Amino acid sequence: MACGHDVLVLTTTANGKKELDVKAKEIQIVNGVPVIYFKRLSKDHTHFSPALLKYLWKNVKHFEIVHIHSWWNLVSVLAVFVCYLRRKKFILSTRGTLNEFSLKKSIIRRAFIQCCNVTVFRNAVFHVTSKKEYAEVEKSIKRIPVIIPNIISLAHRNLIKKKQLLKLDLVFLGRLHPIKNLNLLLNALKNVDFDFNLHIAGDGEPEYVMQLKNQVIENDLESNCIWYGAIHDEKKKTELLVNADLLVLLSSTENFANVVIESLAAGTPVLLSADVGLADYVYKNKLGWICRTEADDILRKLNEIHNSLNEILRINKEAPPLIQKDFDEVTLTNAYINLYFSIISNSKKTLLYNE
Numbered sequence: 495m496a497c498g499h500d501v502l503v504l505t506t507t508a509n510g511k512k513e514l515d516v517k518a519k520e521i522q523i524v525n526g527v528p529v530i531y532f533k534r535l536s537k538d539h540t541h542f543s544p545a546l547l548k549y550l551w552k553n554v555k556h557f558e559i560v561h562i563h564s565w566w567n568l569v570s571v572l573a574v575f576v577c578y579l580r581r582k583k584f585i586l587s588t589r590g591t592l593n594e595f596s597l598k599k600s601i602i603r604r605a606f607i608q609c610c611n612v613t614v615f616r617n618a619v620f621h622v623t624s625k626k627e628y629a630e631v632e633k634s635i636k637r638i639p640v641i642i643p644n645i646i647s648l649a650h651r652n653l654i655k656k657k658q659l660l661k662l663d664l665v666f667l668g669r670l671h672p673i674k675n676l677n678l679l680l681n682a683l684k685n686v687d688f689d690f691n692l693h694i695a696g697d698g699e700p701e702y703v704m705q706l707k708n709q710v711i712e713n714d715l716e717s718n719c720i721w722y723g724a725i726h727d728e729k730k731k732t733e734l735l736v737n738a739d740l741l742v743l744l745s746s747t748e749n750f751a752n753v754v755i756e757s758l759a760a761g762t763p764v765l766l767s768a769d770v771g772l773a774d775y776v777y778k779n780k781l782g783w784i785c786r787t788e789a790d791d792i793l794r795k796l797n798e799i800h801n802s803l804n805e806i807l808r809i810n811k812e813a814p815p816l817i818q819k820d821f822d823e824v825t826l827t828n829a830y831i832n833l834y835f836s837i838i839s840n841s842k843k844t845l846l847y848n849e
Contacts, residue, residue, distance in 0.1 A: 519532065628641050667696060
């Protein structure tokens with residue numbers, strides 16, 4: 495909208511298992527963008543919303559292009575079919591949903607993807623956010639996607655970092671889910687021989703959160719772990735990242751990970767698994783450490799980091815300006831706009847952003 499283009503967001507009232515307290519089927523302005531919310535019938539991750547699909551079917555002809563975010567839920571899957579049947583150009587952001595972790599869950603999923611590949615995907619343009627996700631899409635559906643990173647607001651990173659490294663302050667910020675491998679981190683931390691705090695900010699299924707808390711007790715880490723629950727306030731999240739010495743993200747799969755960019759923009763280095771989409775960027779630019787998803791290797795990296803105060807201080811200083819340059823909001827916004835126009839004009843361009 496700020497760039498002079500007309501945008502309309504269609505979404506559901508989904509808010510986890512609950513519903514957002516918003517008026518449905520009416521245009522509302524959210525952060526300057528028109529949004530229409532539609533009620534859903536299913537209360538799980540499928541988010542089935544006949545009202546949204548009916549609106550899209552009726553009005554899709556009025557849009558030059560449709561950008562569909564994610565896959566494997568009934569909103570996105572059926573929206574793709576609507577665009578196919580109505581012969582409307584669309585771009586599909588896979589958001590990590592075509593990786594091996596997702597496809598190996600079901601033979602039916604693989605078969606469905608192959609059916610889509612010869613039908614509804616024929617004229618689709620695929621968008622990914624990292625080289626890792628690029629390789630996943632190329633492998634799973636034999637198509638060449640466009641790489642453009644997520645746009646992240648970085649305007650608030652002017653807080654001054656502390657330091658002398660007397661106690662290593664680690665932070666995890668994200669969804670509490672088995673895929674994040676927090677259990678491996680906790681098993682590694684029980685064997686370190688230095689003092690530390692682990693700040694855990696996020697929420698998840700109550701049963702799994704309780705498993706993690708029980709593991710903290712079993713590993714005798716109660717005095718080291720601080721639980722925050724989900725943090726929605728951007729200032730509080732930024733303060734947590736700024737005051738940390740290290741962000742830890744050890745996911746089994748992660749197509750991009752916004753929190754990595756947010757952490758580096760705050761001057762805080764990262765410890766990532768090799769399966770995080772931004773791991774290659776971090777390694778190339780020496781902005782942190784990469785490990786395998788094994789407790790022993792995580793332990794080795796933590797010990798190395800604890801003995802690397804000068805490296806931490808270097809990243810504190812060098813990461814923020816580099817992130818501001820490489821993930822400049824204007825540059826990325828223009829990349830997305832160029833992508834849309836290239837599709838509308840049937841351009842053969844396949845890469846509009848150079849990492």
